[in-house]
Amino acid sequence: MSTEIHWFKSTYSGDDSGDCVEVATYPHTIHIRDSKDLTAPALAVSPTSWTSFVEFAAS
Secondary structure, X not given: OOXXXXXXXXXXXXXXXXXXXXXXXXXXXXXXEEOOOOOOXXXXXXXXXXXXXXXXHHO
């Protein structure tokens, strides 16, 4: 099993936008980072917490 994290940007993020959040999924964690500052620490949350956040943000 690979331990490398594969980051992806939201489909709502344009190439010319300076503001972007990247996400990477693992079986037991969701990782979130600011694509403008890759030296800053990434957040790691449970899939349940991520689902709650996405549902809240979509409402």
